[in-house]
Amino acid sequence: MCDSTKVESRFSQSTRSEHFEAMVRYLDGVDQIEGCQQFRRLVSGFIDGHEIRNVLEIGSGTGTQLNQLARTYPEISFTGLDISPQLVELATQRHGAGSNLDFRPGRGEALPFESRLFDAIICERVLQHCDTPADILSEMLRVARKGAHIILCEPDWTSLSVEHPDHATTRHMLDAYCSAIRSPAIGADLETLLKAAGVHSIQHHDILWRLPYPASDKVLGLNRMAELAINSGLDESDVSNWADTFRNAEVSAALPFHVAIGEAPQ
Numbered sequence: 001m002c003d004s005t006k007v008e009s010r011f012s013q014s015t016r017s018e019h020f021e022a023m024v025r026y027l028d029g030v031d032q033i034e035g036c037q038q039f040r041r042l043v044s045g046f047i048d049g050h051e052i053r054n055v056l057e058i059g060s061g062t063g064t065q066l067n068q069l070a071r072t073y074p075e076i077s078f079t080g081l082d083i084s085p086q087l088v089e090l091a092t093q094r095h096g097a098g099s100n101l102d103f104r105p106g107r108g109e110a111l112p113f114e115s116r117l118f119d120a121i122i123c124e125r126v127l128q129h130c131d132t133p134a135d136i137l138s139e140m141l142r143v144a145r146k147g148a149h150i151i152l153c154e155p156d157w158t159s160l161s162v163e164h165p166d167h168a169t170t171r172h173m174l175d176a177y178c179s180a181i182r183s184p185a186i187g188a189d190l191e192t193l194l195k196a197a198g199v200h201s202i203q204h205h206d207i208l209w210r211l212p213y214p215a216s217d218k219v220l221g222l223n224r225m226a227e228l229a230i231n232s233g234l235d236e237s238d239v240s241n242w243a244d245t246f247r248n249a250e251v252s253a254a255l256p257f258h259v260a261i262g263e264a265p266q
Contacts, residue, residue: 024087027061027062028062028064031064033215034210035209035210035255036209039153039259040065040068042207042259043151044069047069047073050120051119052076052149053076053119054076054077054079054117055077055079055120056080056111056113056118057079057080057081057123058081058111058126059081059082059083059124059125060080060081060082060088060091061082062087062091063080063095065122065124066078066091066101066103067095070098070100074100076100077100078101079102079103079118080101080103081103081106081111082105083105083108085105088103091103108139109132109136109139111139111142115142115143116144116145119148121140121148121149122151122153123136124151124154125155126154127152127154127186128157128183128186128187129183130183131182133183133186133193134193134196134197137194137197141197141198146266149263150194150260150262151260152193152259152260153207153259154186154187154190155186155209156185156186156255156256156257157177157185157187157255158184159188160177160178161254162216163253164245164246165245166241166245169234172232173225173234173239175232176231176232176234177229179232187256187257187258190204191204194262198265199262199263199264200262201263202261202262203260204258204259204260205260205261207257207258207259208255208256209256209257210252211254212250213247213250213252214250216252216253217247220253222243223243225243
């Protein structure tokens with residue numbers, strides 16, 4: 001679990017309203033990253049090669065990906081599920097609820113759908129935030145039709161590289177950052193997770209998010225990273241100097257993602 005202790009420093013957290021607005025800006029920014037677009041092209045290519053009538057996306061966020069798919073494939077029904085009612089409302093406002101597109105609130109651990117319903121299920125950048133990813137996968141398989149396609153995409157935060165000149169402090173910063181992510185190495189474990197659940201015919205794809213500055217700051221959340229480092233015991237002045245250098249030197253980063261696509265058991 002993430003340490004929620006508030007640090008009274010220049011890295012303090014924002015209010016709840018400001019946090020939601022910042023989260024939306026973050027999600028919108030991530031949508032523009034080439035690595036994110038690469039995953040979406042991969043999903044589209046997969047859909048092109050299979051007979052799919054309906055798709056569920058778990059963690060649909062602002063709805064950008066699902067809306068793009070719904071516009072590209074009007075003959076397919078798309079449902080987006082998100083734990084945040086605010087994001088569901090925002091996605092509906094932005095994209096509407098057309099004849100083949102719907103957004104609903106709900107949790108991945110208890111999907112509000114009947115069993116054996118979907119031909120394909122997409123789950124991107126969600127399992128990293130879960131204590132028990134296997135529980136969500138179990139629910140995916142419950143609502144998946146026999147032979148349905150499970151499409152997972154997750155980062156491996158333990159392999160994140162940051163091109164900062166202060167290597168020692170960088171290592172401490174990254175360790176503190178990873179410790180706040182519930183499943184930081186889930187990307188590298190996707191195939192094992194799927195096999196353990198009985199998913200077969202697994203395809204694996206690697207995607208590297210290259211993050212030149214300022215994308216590196218936006219994706220990593222430099223203020224949040226600094227706060228976590230201070231909470232873990234790093235000296236605030238050292239963290240402040242590290243963050244200043246990060247911005248002044250326009251430090252870049254690279255984050256590996258792993259995609260696993262498999263078929264649900266018959």
